[in-house]
Amino acid sequence: MLQPDRIIRSTCPYCGVGCQVDLQIKDDHIFRVEAPFDAAPNFGRLCAKGRFGMDYTTHPSRLRQPLIRKDIGEKPRKPVGIEGFRPATWDEALDLAAEKLTGIIQAHGSDAVGTFCSAKATNEDNYLFQKFVRGVLGTNNVDHCARLCHAASVAGLSIALGSSAMSNSIAEMKDLDVFIVTGSNTSETHPVISTFLRQAVVQGGAKLIVIDPRGIEMTEFAHLWLRQKPGTDVAVFQAMAHVIVEENLYEKLFIEERTEGFETYIETLRDYTPEWAETISGVPADLIRQAARTYAEAETAAIYWGMGISQSVHGTDNTLSLANLALLTGHIGRPGTGLNPLRGQNNVQGCSDSGGLPDVYPGYQAVDDPEVRAKFEKDWGVALNPEAGLTTMEMVDAAESGAIRGYYVMGENPMMSEPDLRHARHVVEQLDFVLMQDIFLNETGEYADIILPAASFAEKDGTFTNSDRRVQRIRTALPIPGEARPDWEIIAELAQRVETRLGRERSAGFTFEHPSEIWDEMARLTPPFQGIGYTRLAREGGVHWPCPSPDHPGTPYLFADTFPRGKGQFTPLQFRASEELPDAQYPFILSTGRVLYHWHGGTMTRRSQLDHIYPEATVEIHPEDARTLGVREHARVRVRSRRGQIEVKALVSERSPQGTVFIPFHFAEAAANELTNDVRDPYAKIPDYKVSAVTIEVI
Ligand SMILES: Nc1nc2c(c(=O)[nH]1)N[C@H]1C(S)=C(S)[C@@H](COP(=O)(O)OP(=O)(O)OC[C@H]3O[C@@H](n4cnc5c(=O)[nH]c(N)nc54)[C@H](O)[C@@H]3O)O[C@H]1N2
Ligand SMILES: Nc1nc2c(c(=O)[nH]1)N[C@H]1C(S)=C(S)[C@@H](COP(=O)(O)OP(=O)(O)OC[C@H]3O[C@@H](n4cnc5c(=O)[nH]c(N)nc54)[C@H](O)[C@@H]3O)O[C@H]1N2
Ligand code: SF4
Ligand SMILES: [Mo]
Numbered sequence: 001m002l003q004p005d006r007i008i009r010s011t012c013p014y015c016g017v018g019c020q021v022d023l024q025i026k027d028d029h030i031f032r033v034e035a036p037f038d039a040a041p042n043f044g045r046l047c048a049k050g051r052f053g054m055d056y057t058t059h060p061s062r063l064r065q066p067l068i069r070k071d072i073g074e075k076p077r078k079p080v081g082i083e084g085f086r087p088a089t090w091d092e093a094l095d096l097a098a099e100k101l102t103g104i105i106q107a108h109g110s111d112a113v114g115t116f117c118s119a120k121a122t123n124e125d126n127y128l129f130q131k132f133v134r135g136v137l138g139t140n141n142v143d144h145c146a147r148l149c150h151a152a153s154v155a156g157l158s159i160a161l162g163s164s165a166m167s168n169s170i171a172e173m174k175d176l177d178v179f180i181v182t183g184s185n186t187s188e189t190h191p192v193i194s195t196f197l198r199q200a201v202v203q204g205g206a207k208l209i210v211i212d213p214r215g216i217e218m219t220e221f222a223h224l225w226l227r228q229k230p231g232t233d234v235a236v237f238q239a240m241a242h243v244i245v246e247e248n249l250y251e252k253l254f255i256e257e258r259t260e261g262f263e264t265y266i267e268t269l270r271d272y273t274p275e276w277a278e279t280i281s282g283v284p285a286d287l288i289r290q291a292a293r294t295y296a297e298a299e300t301a302a303i304y305w306g307m308g309i310s311q312s313v314h315g316t317d318n319t320l321s322l323a324n325l326a327l328l329t330g331h332i333g334r335p336g337t338g339l340n341p342l343r344g345q346n347n348v349q350g351c352s353d354s355g356g357l358p359d360v361y362p363g364y365q366a367v368d369d370p371e372v373r374a375k376f377e378k379d380w381g382v383a384l385n386p387e388a389g390l391t392t393m394e395m396v397d398a399a400e401s402g403a404i405r406g407y408y409v410m411g412e413n414p415m416m417s418e419p420d421l422r423h424a425r426h427v428v429e430q431l432d433f434v435l436m437q438d439i440f441l442n443e444t445g446e447y448a449d450i451i452l453p454a455a456s457f458a459e460k461d462g463t464f465t466n467s468d469r470r471v472q473r474i475r476t477a478l479p480i481p482g483e484a485r486p487d488w489e490i491i492a493e494l495a496q497r498v499e500t501r502l503g504r505e506r507s508a509g510f511t512f513e514h515p516s517e518i519w520d521e522m523a524r525l526t527p528p529f530q531g532i533g534y535t536r537l538a539r540e541g542g543v544h545w546p547c548p549s550p551d552h553p554g555t556p557y558l559f560a561d562t563f564p565r566g567k568g569q570f571t572p573l574q575f576r577a578s579e580e581l582p583d584a585q586y587p588f589i590l591s592t593g594r595v596l597y598h599w600h601g602g603t604m605t606r607r608s609q610l611d612h613i614y615p616e617a618t619v620e621i622h623p624e625d626a627r628t629l630g631v632r633e634h635a636r637v638r639v640r641s642r643r644g645q646i647e648v649k650a651l652v653s654e655r656s657p658q659g660t661v662f663i664p665f666h667f668a669e670a671a672a673n674e675l676t677n678d679v680r681d682p683y684a685k686i687p688d689y690k691v692s693a694v695t696i697e698v699i
Pocket of ligand 3: 042045051193
């Protein structure tokens with residue numbers, strides 16, 4: 001067997017499970033990945049991406065030098081490949097980037113810059129990014145992919161509880177009696193969590209209730225499967241609440257002590273009978289009753305959910321309907337019980353925690369709170385903008401109207417991940433300046449003026465925070481390709497150059513020798529992190545925040561005594577239909593999402609051996625629909641919406657319900673987001689990626 005030159009403990013760079021990995025390195029390549037059996041959260045388990053998907057790090061197309069667009073300044077900008085750029089020195093690229101950013105600020109004001117930080121990068125990278133944006137550029141226009149992801153979960157949980165993180169740790173799953181999993185294709189998107197869940201069911205005897213329109217793998221071992229029509233969740237969950245109240249299954253003591261708004265809320269439930277919900281959702285009333293009883297009567301139960309709940313024009317209502325159920329039954333605040341939005345990206349929890357959001361500094365401290373602001377102003381030595389910035393989709397609107405003139409994008413690919421790409425591209429074409437920082441030239445990079453080459457997770461030190469709030473280390477395992485540099489170093493260099501150009505007398509502070517110093521600065525300013533540092537992480541492997549002091553053990557489950565807002569809040573809800581429903585012209589519902597082997601825009605996984613396993617774009621069609629359309633298995637079909645069209649291979653399968661087709665959004669040559677609609681949830685501003693209308697024809 002090939003022997004490694006070295007073995008480095010790190011954290012998987014893909015999903016929010018945050019599996020611990022031992023990278024085995026030979027000749028500066030990751031040639032084998034193993035998982036330590038004694039380390040949380042995965043205890044020796046890995047999925048296909050963790051095992052086989054790390055080879056992107058040494059792909060020949062990694063960016064090795066800063067690049068400057070040859071036709072810089074020409075408008076409208078057009079997408080160009082690598083041949084449209086020329087290599088530059090770091091000094092030239094950084095100076096030009098600083099000059100362009102300063103130019104925009106001086107001509108149009110700080111809020112004319114829009115920035116996107118990265119749930120792929122470390123906490124330290126993101127802390128420094130938002131410090132640069134707020135403290136130097138002078139705007140709070142900083143956001144990241146969480147806006148396209150769990151924004152509605154965050155909005156709903158903030159209303160109900162005052163906090164938005166997952167309530168439980170993965171380790172608590174084994175002790176649960178009942179799981180509700182809804183809108184989460186867990187076995188493909190959080191595969192290692194799904195193995196613990198499956199074990200709790202098949203070995204531990206727990207009951208699993210899956211509430212999902214699609215026949216995902218989880219339904220195979222579910223006790224109950226409620227197959228609702230897409231976009232009808234509020235009807236189903238309100239009807240479950242109706243049953244729990246009608247049958248007196250609610251937890252009176254808990255409601256009295258820990259919640260408010262109960263009386264008003266139950267008044268509004270009267271008409272939401274299971275029979276009514278059946279007419280809306282197609283789920284048999286009897287199944288709704290069974291699900292309500294199973295959940296309410298459990299000793300310990302928890303709700304886990306994903307994008308099927310969040311990515312909806314009613315995403316906030318969907319989340320609130322889940323929170324109402326947990327508050328009714330008291331299934332929250334004890335070990336195992338709670339409300340768990342499964343976080344997607346490896347460090348999406350951490351990117352938000354580190355202040356990568358337009359309205360809060362690190363640790364969710366509000367930018368419009370004068371006391372908080374004063375604390376950061378004092379520490380950073382600069383005056384800070386008191387107004388919350390724009391969210392991702394609002395920045396797109398502002399770019400369209402001309403209020404935003406330039407983008408700085410670190411480790412995101414909006415030209416694949418935003419809805420209605422034709423529109424998104426049109427907006428980017430009009431910008432005065434686009435600065436990209438990535439490990440590859442992705443579809444957004446093709447629009448950039450300057451591209452700064454970043455180190456990948458395998459070439460730098462830092463921390464990621466996984467879905468259950470566990471802060472864990474990544475460690476340098478490979479040499480950095482060419483002249484690429486870690487994100488935090490690039491940001492620090494750029495920040496100092498912008499400060500000089502803006503004529504700042506003193507620096508907000510961007511001189512760090514090592515990411516641990518950045519962590520220490522963030523922790524000093526962020527009470528829930530104060531007990532966590534690199535020395536402790538080396539000893540313990542990972543620590544769950546909140547962890548306010550070095551002798552604090554960390555917090556695996558939340559809300560034991562109280563909710564951040566005090567009492568849990570019941571919210572009356574009304575069912576409303578989706579925005580773009582099928583009609584004669586566009587007769588199918590399009591649902592988009594993921595497959596096991598690929599990651600989002602495919603930038604990483606399509607440069608990995610994983611691409612050999614799932615090499616092309618597909619559309620999943622129900623056999624009845626395929627018959628009516630004359631579509632055979634593996635036929636090529638054209639899928640069209642009001643906004644665009646793509647050509648894909650048909651997979652005929654009963655996984656998708658009749659009338660709904662499913663397309664993964666990983667393939668640039670057939671990007672699902674050409675078809676999607678940018679209608680949004682009014683509170684969370686998240687687009688509806690799960691319901692739009694399309695038509696299909698055989699090619
Ligand atoms: N392999 C892989 N894993 C990933 C990712 C990846 O790109 N690839 N991305 C990561 C990220 S960032 C995220 S956010 C997570 C997402 O993880 P998931 O949320 O599990 O991913 P999706 O594929 O979007 O699946 C959403 C589920 O919602 C269901 N659904 C569709 N419409 C509705 C509806 O109206 N109501 C309900 N209740 N359900 C509905 C779908 O049938 C599907 O089962 O995955 C993470 N993990
Ligand atoms: N149709 C449809 N669209 C969707 C969704 C959907 O379900 N359906 N889901 C939405 C969701 S939940 C999400 S989270 C978004 C994700 O959307 P994005 O975040 O835009 O997608 P990614 O492809 O993950 O982009 C990550 C980028 O980071 C780069 N990268 C990796 N490591 C590093 C690093 O260390 N440093 C730097 N600087 N860059 C790095 C990668 O090369 C890649 O270009 O997509 C959203 N879009
Ligand atoms: S479950 Fe997630 S974190 Fe674990 S190996 Fe798979 S992609 Fe990586
Ligand atoms: Mo996500």
